[in-house]
Amino acid sequence: MNLKEKIRMLRLKREMNQKDLADATGIKQATISRIESGEIEGPRLGVLSSLANALGVTVDFLVGQTDEMTPSDILKTNPKAKYLFRGYEKLSEEGKKDLRDFLGWLEQREKKEKKGKG
Numbered sequence: 101m102n103l104k105e106k107i108r109m110l111r112l113k114r115e116m117n118q119k120d121l122a123d124a125t126g127i128k129q130a131t132i133s134r135i136e137s138g139e140i141e142g143p144r145l146g147v148l149s150s151l152a153n154a155l156g157v158t159v160d161f162l163v164g165q166t167d168e169m170t171p172s173d174i175l176k177t178n179p180k181a182k183y184l185f186r187g188y189e190k191l192s193e194e195g196k197k198d199l200r201d202f203l204g205w206l207e208q209r210e211k212k213e214k215k216g217k218g
Contacts, residue, residue: 104138106162110155124154153177
């Protein structure tokens with residue numbers, strides 16, 4: 101997946117339109133449109149950094165230096181993940197086990213839902 105596809109996919113995943121992303125980044129909506137259309141292929145680092153912050157990813161992820169975000173990247177860029185991690189750390193060992201079991205259950209449920217849609 102290239103830069104324009106990643107930005108569009110991440111924006112839609114966060115239920116943002118281009119204006120929302122422009123407001124969140126301070127980048128003109130026209131510039132975001134030009135990036136997503138491929139007219140601008142290599143935006144400046146400041147633009148990439150603003151986009152990455154607003155989309156909850158790292159610049160490395162956006163530009164294809166890595167295909168997956170590390171847990172550390174996720175914690176740095178996603179306040180909800182940071183909140184969940186802090187909550188997990190406060191749990192007893194039994195609570196942590198229950199939460200891991202619940203996550204496993206959620207993953208299985210989503211796999212089944214995807215199979216049903218595919």
